[in-house]
Amino acid sequence: MRLAYLTIDDGPSGDFEHKVAFLRARDVPAVFFCVGAQLEERSAAVVQAIRSGFLIANHSYSHPYFSRLSLEEATREITATDAIIEQLYRSAGRDRPMKLFRFPYGDKGKRTRSLKRCLTAMGYSGLRIPKPRLPFPYARWLRLQDADSWWTFDVRDWCLAHRDHAYPIRSRNDVIDRLDHELTRARWRIGSNHVLLLHDHAETAPLFQDLIDHLLTYDIAFTLPQ
Numbered sequence: 581m582r583l584a585y586l587t588i589d590d591g592p593s594g595d596f597e598h599k600v601a602f603l604r605a606r607d608v609p610a611v612f613f614c615v616g617a618q619l620e621e622r623s624a625a626v627v628q629a630i631r632s633g634f635l636i637a638n639h640s641y642s643h644p645y646f647s648r649l650s651l652e653e654a655t656r657e658i659t660a661t662d663a664i665i666e667q668l669y670r671s672a673g674r675d676r677p678m679k680l681f682r683f684p685y686g687d688k689g690k691r692t693r694s695l696k697r698c699l700t701a702m703g704y705s706g707l708r709i710p711k712p713r714l715p716f717p718y719a720r721w722l723r724l725q726d727a728d729s730w731w732t733f734d735v736r737d738w739c740l741a742h743r744d745h746a747y748p749i750r751s752r753n754d755v756i757d758r759l760d761h762e763l764t765r766a767r768w769r770i771g772s773n774h775v776l777l778l779h780d781h782a783e784t785a786p787l788f789q790d791l792i793d794h795l796l797t798y799d800i801a802f803t804l805p806q
């Protein structure tokens with residue numbers, strides 16, 4: 581992996597400011613896909629993050645499964661958080677460089693065409709990494725040119741915050757071991773640029789720092805989408 585976008589979902593949590601300070605100390609830029617309701621709770625910290633150059637993106641208002649929403653509810657989840665982010669950029673005195681949206685749980689729901697139209701009309705575009713060398717089905721997802729953002733590598737840090745899953749990941753070492761295994765085994769994992777998915781969960785704050793330091797041993801150039 582030569583180039584990576586670090587994307588961090590589900591914040592801002594109570595640990596958000598620590599993460600921002602830690603990433604600044606490591607000189608690692610990141611995109612935070614944030615939940616609208618939490619943005620309202622921690623707006624001052626987010627304004628500071630914007631001024632520090634972090635990109636704040638839309639991860640819905642209440643983090644629902646979109647397949648359980650009506651089109652109207654789904655649209656409201658997107659537009660409400662869009663308005664909050666717009667206001668936060670104004671408060672920070674910065675232009676919003678781009679509009680990115682990621683569906684909670686990667687669940688695009690059943691109204692994909694209507695929501696794509698809605699996102700496009702609002703100025704959203706998908707997050708694309710340059711020169712992905714990814715196998716099917718990742719390549720197919722990237723080629724869809726959807727207006728929402730996907731990822732190419734889920735670090736699965738969330739497995740420690742939510743225990744209800746089938747992955748054999750129960751400890752910090754499980755997450756790191758799986759990361760090493762995946763990044764050294766599969767040729768496409770090594771040979772492609774990536775959109776990395778991590779999370780801003782307060783429960784896994786120490787793990788987050790370990791993971792960033794561990795990823796930096798792989799000589800990855802973290803950058804922001806242009």
Ligand SMILES: [Zn+2]
Pocket residue numbers: 589590639643683684685
């Ligand atoms: Zn999420």
